[in-house]
Amino acid sequence: METHVIDHPLVAHKLTTLRDEATDSPTFRQLADELVTLLAYEATRDVRVVPVTVITPVSPAVGVKLASPKPLVVPILRAGLGMLDGMMRLLPTAEVGFLGMVRNEDTLEASTYAERLPDDLSGRQCYVLDPMLATGGTLAAAIKFLVDRGADHITAICLLAAPEGCARLEADLASVDVPVTIVTAAMDERLNEKGYIVPGLGDAGDRLYGVVG
Template identity: 50%
Template structure:
């Protein structure tokens, strides 16, 4: 069994609501509509953690009763980058929470023989280098797709990146921490490991198929 390296920057959300919804999500009998809804709800909860360290600045406001000093976000703004296609299931919930964020998309598919990530699409905001980026994908399996997507975002000039996924395998965490040690991983669970086909066990099945009802 592969183990998670001690040097990995990883946050596992053990909140009861997260674990409850994740268990419902894993169940084979969960419908496409239910899977989509649960993914959106979990993405909201993961977004809270992924944005925990955003900078704030004081601001004077007027409530209906009196003046006070509140706080608003300051500094660089956010960009969510979805790794297609399954990343869009997480993206929707994140945008519910931060509707002003810019959005990028990176399309990658995994070569079934080499398990390497091959790019077929990339579209990022023009000012992405001036933003903090949160990359989203439901699963971190081998880590090749995530590492490739992060490399492309770094090539665009981004320096502050967080990777968010529903579940991760130790092998993927290891690969990502070795290729991009500066990137923090936020996930709901670290599963046992990968099978011979590169699927996470016990996992959630193929997230894209379950989100979009294509299988």
């Protein structure tokens, strides 16, 4: 597993405003959208392409286009939905699948409650969207789910990550024999006793969509 923390002043600037508890939901959604597009630019460096020749107004030119099968973007519900538009802006021809996972706040373990994905993901590159890599349980379960369906290359895009979550991913995915890359805007200090990232930015789902009882 590889982890890339994106060191860029625009990434840091947008993340700082996301962290601010005074940032309202509409502004939070807009900034998260913009930040994801910046992260997606780095995350797609290994997207598969094939050569293609086009005719310019002057002469033929050799370039590339996205290879088949198309990349699959998988937001983890519900907070991952807030990252989808920013990702699709960069990969508009990608296909989208959905994976609903919930973390038990007592055991911190993740379980799947909904999915809308192809049964066979053989040969597919998958881009998983999950704002917070905290304990790592949800993301590890999601990656295993996709690998079990045949995905052979997985990149996860997270707004924030914690060292404990990355360590758990390393351990849980030790037997996974496909490339896994984590792309994040920052590696924060630690988790608190409730499993939240410190300093973090709070609950990403609540800040995106409001508190749902």
